[in-house]
Amino acid sequence: MWTTPGRKQAFGNIVLLGMVMVLINTNGVASRKVRVLDSFDDSAAGCSRKYSASLTDFGGVGDGVTSNTKAFQAAIDNLSLYASYGGSLLFVPPGKWLTGSFNLTSHFTLYLHKDATILASQDESEWAVINPLPSYGRGRDADGGRYISLIFGTNLTDVVITGDNGTFDGQGATWWDKFHKGELKYTRPYLIEIMYSQGVQISNLTLMNSPSWNVHPVYSSNVVVQGITILAPVTSPNTDGINPDSCTNTRIEDCYIVSGDDCIAVKSGWDEYGIKFGMPTKQLLIRRLTCISPFSAVIALGSEMSGGIEDVRAEDITGINSESAVRIKTAVGRGNYVKDIYVRRMTMKTMKMLFWMAGNYGSHPDNDYDPNAIPVIQNINFRDVVAENVTMAARLEGIPGHPFTGICISNATIELTKKPKKIQWNCTEIAGVSSDVTPKPCNLLKDLGSQNTCNFPEDDFPIVKF
Numbered sequence: 406m407w408t409t410p411g412r413k414q415a416f417g418n419i420v421l422l423g424m425v426m427v428l429i430n431t432n433g434v435a436s437r438k439v440r441v442l443d444s445f446d447d448s449a450a451g452c453s454r455k456y457s458a459s460l461t462d463f464g465g466v467g468d469g470v471t472s473n474t475k476a477f478q479a480a481i482d483n484l485s486l487y488a489s490y491g492g493s494l495l496f497v498p499p500g501k502w503l504t505g506s507f508n509l510t511s512h513f514t515l516y517l518h519k520d521a522t523i524l525a526s527q528d529e530s531e532w533a534v535i536n537p538l539p540s541y542g543r544g545r546d547a548d549g550g551r552y553i554s555l556i557f558g559t560n561l562t563d564v565v566i567t568g569d570n571g572t573f574d575g576q577g578a579t580w581w582d583k584f585h586k587g588e589l590k591y592t593r594p595y596l597i598e599i600m601y602s603q604g605v606q607i608s609n610l611t612l613m614n615s616p617s618w619n620v621h622p623v624y625s626s627n628v629v630v631q632g633i634t635i636l637a638p639v640t641s642p643n644t645d646g647i648n649p650d651s652c653t654n655t656r657i658e659d660c661y662i663v664s665g666d667d668c669i670a671v672k673s674g675w676d677e678y679g680i681k682f683g684m685p686t687k688q689l690l691i692r693r694l695t696c697i698s699p700f701s702a703v704i705a706l707g708s709e710m711s712g713g714i715e716d717v718r719a720e721d722i723t724g725i726n727s728e729s730a731v732r733i734k735t736a737v738g739r740g741n742y743v744k745d746i747y748v749r750r751m752t753m754k755t756m757k758m759l760f761w762m763a764g765n766y767g768s769h770p771d772n773d774y775d776p777n778a779i780p781v782i783q784n785i786n787f788r789d790v791v792a793e794n795v796t797m798a799a800r801l802e803g804i805p806g807h808p809f810t811g812i813c814i815s816n817a818t819i820e821l822t823k824k825p826k827k828i829q830w831n832c833t834e835i836a837g838v839s840s841d842v843t844p845k846p847c848n849l850l851k852d853l854g855s856q857n858t859c860n861f862p863e864d865d866f867p868i869v870k871f
Contacts, residue, residue, distance in 0.1 A: 454514050455491025458484060459498055467500020469524060474505040474531055485510035492563065497521040497571065505531020506594065509558035509566075517571025517610065525555045525575045525596075525616070534591050538623065540651060540674030540682035540712060542770045544592030545617075545643070546584060551592035554621070561602040570634075572611045573597070577641065580616035584642050593617040593643075600624055608632050617643045623650040624684060629871055630657045639699050641665035646696070648672055651684035651712050656868040657691045667705040667732075668696035671714055673741075676774040679711025680740045686712070688866045691719040698727045703753075706743050708734035708766045710780065713741040718862065724753045730792070732761040733782060737804060738769055740778030746785045747861045753792035759819055760787065762812075764804035764834065782809035785837075786859040790817035797826040798844055803834030812837025812850060813859035819844060 458480060465476040484493035492512035499520035505528065509515065517523065532552040537543050544551040555575060558564055573596055580593045593616040599605050601624045608631040612619045619635050622628045630647055637644035646662035649655045650672040662668040673679055673686045696703040703724040706714050724730050730753050733743055753759060762782065782803065798819050803809040812835055832847035839850040840857035
């Protein structure tokens with residue numbers, strides 16, 4: 406039977422230095438053993454936690470064999486009592502901590518020591534099955550429900566997942582094998598999913614071998630993902646790095662991702678379900694990203710974009726040995742829009758295709774999508790691009806009768822591989838301009854010579870100040 410997440414909201418941050426054991430009794434909160442932390446602000450610090458405990462205080466065993474699912478949940482249930490008294494922190498000490506899924510709470514920090522590894526259990530009984538996302542209508546791997554994520558939270562306010570570069574290991578090989586063999590009854594779990602929340606920080610961690618997507622903030626606002634290393638075999642299925650989905654005011658920065666799919670995939674729901682749910686992704690800032698993804702994009706917009714995607718800014722992006730730099734994926738039936746996209750200062754090395762826009766991506770949840778729901782793609786800007794060892798400069802394909810418009814590419818130098826495609830710019834159903842681009846773009850991108858520089862807004866999103 407499915408369980409259904411509820412709704413709350415989130416924001417926060419902390420880094421710790423030292424710990425002293427004390428006994429606390431505070432305004433009706435029962436006397437409990439907690440740890441008082443000295444703290445300091447890092448670049449995103451907004452508050453510190455007054456109370457804390459170690460996982461070992463709740464019977465945790467870091468031998469890599471003993472299940473710690475009950476210990477994690479007991480610790481978080483206990484610390485949740487301090488939400489109104491300064492918040493709380495759960496410290497995960499050195500060791501290998503095997504666990505199934507567990508739920509976070511508000512005004513809470515999960516902090517991993519640098520030598521701590523949280524290992525995802527391969528026992529499916531430790532993974533509840535929950536409802537599909539309402540903006541998707543079904544699971545991504547199979548009809549119906551989906552396995553809950555390893556670290557899960559819904560309706561949270563002020564939640565932080567951080568550490569001194571501690572590790573989450575999803576041990577995804579078993580899940581990948583079941584996916585390839587068609588043995589999955591439900592959609593694979595993600596490593597981290599936070600839903601319906603406000604004020605989320607995920608920082609200073611290593612995530613590896615996720616069963617599917619790594620980081621999935623959805624239906625949330627004021628989200629920071631910072632200083633994350635994500636590692637997956639480049640042939641692993643659907644191991645997207647970071648997927649902001651129907652989120653507002655999100656900052657992704659200083660991340661290094663090696664992925665079997667898109668390093669960052671911006672989403673907002675699937676066909677009629679996403680249109681009905683009606684929650685766009687907007688005010689998204691991506692900066693100082695390094696990506697390796699031989700079979701997918703450095704940054705993808707879509708293909709599930711039926712709630713709309715708008716006001717996305719990406720800068721100082723490095724892509725190495727990846728299929729494409731920025732890819733827009735959509736199709737008839739998606740509806741809504743991808744608009745006001747601004748990208749600057751990209752450095753790309755060894756790319757199959759630099760720019761890729763596809764209006765025929767397909768992949769529908771069912772046959773009930775609206776064939777009259779035509780997505781609008783407009784005001785897409787790229788500037789200050791340097792690329793080398795590129796097989797093809799661009800494949801830009803709009804929807805027949807519904808061209809992608811307002812495309813601008815300026816100051817882009819693309820050095821080709823020794824065996825490039827004969828046609829470097831394949832353009833259909835698009836309109837736009839170009840300036841100082843080599844090799845010369847297609848005629849549908851009108852050459853303005855040196856007169857034009859593509860726009861990039863200079864005002865800051867509110868999330869920059871968090």
